[in-house]
Amino acid sequence: MRRFKQLLQMDDAVAILNAGTNGVLSLVDAEGEPYGVPLSYVYDGEGHIYFHSAVSGHKMECIEAESRCSFCVVAQDDIVPEEFTTYFRSVIAKGRVRIITDRDEMMRGLMLLCGKYSGGIDPNEEIARCINHVRVLRLDIESLIGKEAIELVRASGNQGAI
Helix, strand or coil: CCCHHHECCHHHHHHHHHHCCCEEEEEECCCCCEEEEEECCEECCCCEEEEEECCCCHHHHHHHHCCEEEEEEEEEEEEEHHHCEEEEEEEEEEEEEEEECCHHHHHHHHHHHHHHHCCCCCCHHHHHHHHHHCEEEEEEEEEEEEEECHHHHHHHCCCCCC
16 A cells, blocks of 8 residues: 555454445456446454355356455545545455355355344344355455545544554
8 A cells, every 4th residue: 555644453444344334346257347346245353254146147257257356345435525535434355255155154154144234133034035046255355454534544643653
C-alpha cells in the first residue's frame, strides 16, 4: 500500500469484516474479463470468509476458471462535498475462493451465515430445504488490508501510526 499512514491496524480491519453485511467479490472469467458481484458474507475469525451461491451461473463459472479473487467491504463512506472527498474506511481481502463439497463444512458455513443474518431464528428447516440447491463458497484469506481516509487518521491523532 502506497499511503502507509492510512493503513488500518489488523484489529480494525477484522472489526470491519465482522461488522459488515455485504461486500463485492471480484473475480476473472475464463476469457480474462473482470466480474464483480455484491454478496452477503460471514467472516469466521480464522482466516476464511463464507458465502452462499446458486449452483450455477457466471460467478460459479468464474470460480471454476480462476480461484484467485479479492473481496472488498466498505465500512464508511461519508461524502464531504466542501472538501471534494469522502471519509472512508474499507478492507480488501485477497486470496482464493473454493467451492465447498464437504457436507460438514457446508453446514458450518451455512450455520455461520444464518447466525449472522438470522440470529435467534432456528435455521435447520431452511438449511434442510435448500442444502441440495445451494453452494457454499470459502475465501481463504492470503492478505487483508484496511485503509481509511487521511482526514480520519488526523482526527484520531494516530497519524503515522501503523
